[in-house]
Amino acid sequence: MRAQTNNNNYITVMGIDPGIAVTGFGIIRGRGSQIQPVHSGTIRTNSTECVAARLKHIFINLKDIMNTYQPEEVAVEEVFFSRNVSSAMKLGQARGVALMTAFTCGAELGEYSALEVKKAVVGFGRATKEQVQLMVQRLLALSRKPEPNDVADALAIAICHFHTLQSRWPAETLRGRTRRK
Numbered sequence: 001m002r003a004q005t006n007n008n009n010y011i012t013v014m015g016i017d018p019g020i021a022v023t024g025f026g027i028i029r030g031r032g033s034q035i036q037p038v039h040s041g042t043i044r045t046n047s048t049e050c051v052a053a054r055l056k057h058i059f060i061n062l063k064d065i066m067n068t069y070q071p072e073e074v075a076v077e078e079v080f081f082s083r084n085v086s087s088a089m090k091l092g093q094a095r096g097v098a099l100m101t102a103f104t105c106g107a108e109l110g111e112y113s114a115l116e117v118k119k120a121v122v123g124f125g126r127a128t129k130e131q132v133q134l135m136v137q138r139l140l141a142l143s144r145k146p147e148p149n150d151v152a153d154a155l156a157i158a159i160c161h162f163h164t165l166q167s168r169w170p171a172e173t174l175r176g177r178t179r180r181k
Contacts, residue, residue, distance in 0.1 A: 011165065012038065014071035014107070015158030016062070016098045017150050020090040021045060023058050023098070024150025027069050028140065028158045035162055037140045039069060040151045051090065059097050066105040074102035075110035075161035077117065077153065110161040117153070120160035132156050 010031045017024035026040040043061040045054035066074070076098045079091055102109055112120075119125040122135045133145040133152040139159055146152040 011073065011162070012069060012071045013073045013075065013158045013162045013165075014066065014069065014102075015154040015156065015161065016074065016076045016102075017153040017157060018058075018076060018091060018094040018098045019150065020051065020054055020058075020094045021047060022148070022150045023062070023094060024148070024152075024154035025062070025065060026146070026151060026155030026158050027065075027071060028155065028162060030162050030166075032166075035140065035159065037142065037155065039065075040146060040155055042148065042150050051093065055093055055097050058094055059101055062098060062101040063105065066101065066107065071102075071107050073110060073161060073165065074098075074105075074107040075112060075157045076102070077157055078111050078113045080114060110164065112157060112160050112164075114153075117156050117160045120163050121156045129153075 010029045012027060012029050015026045015028075021044065023043040024040075025043065027038040028035050029038050030036070043058055045057050049057075076095060079088065079095055099109060115125040118127040118132060121127075121139070122131050124131070129149050129152070133147070133149070136142070136152050136155045136159065137145045140155065146155055
């Protein structure tokens with residue numbers, strides 16, 4: 001069964017910057033050209049625990065956040081290629097947990113490369129972390145730069161996905177969007 005989007009025709013989007021040590025998340029709500037921050041933060045894992053325990057911690061926390069804020073859409077950053085195979089594998093596992101959690105919570109999914117996110121938010125695919133932070137601050141009318149970078153990146157991913165939705169569907173279609181259950 002699919003649930004209706006939230007009241008007031010706003011759509012709630014959650015961005016996730018996955019990581020085994022730190023997973024950043026950012027939730028925005030938007031309608032038309034208006035976007036506003038809802039909640040953001042990080043999920044930190046204990047480096048002394050085994051990978052499975054760390055992934056479980058990420059899953060439980062993401063699930064709690066998704067159950068609380070009920071995002072209709074969740075966007076996750078794609079894995080970048082790394083010279084360190086072990087790090088890339090752990091990042092991929094954290095990303096898999098984020099995707100699975102979003103899917104089981106009934107959200108529609110979006111996936112974006114870091115290049116796509118930077119281009120959508122800053123206008124330049126090779127933007128610096130500082131430039132991303134400043135644009136996220138400006139776009140969400142925040143009193144200060146979002147920190148740490150994991151939070152700024154997660155909010156940027158959410159903004160990128162929101163803009164992608166806006167370009168694909170007219171506002172009337174977004175209002176009628178439903179969630180997978």
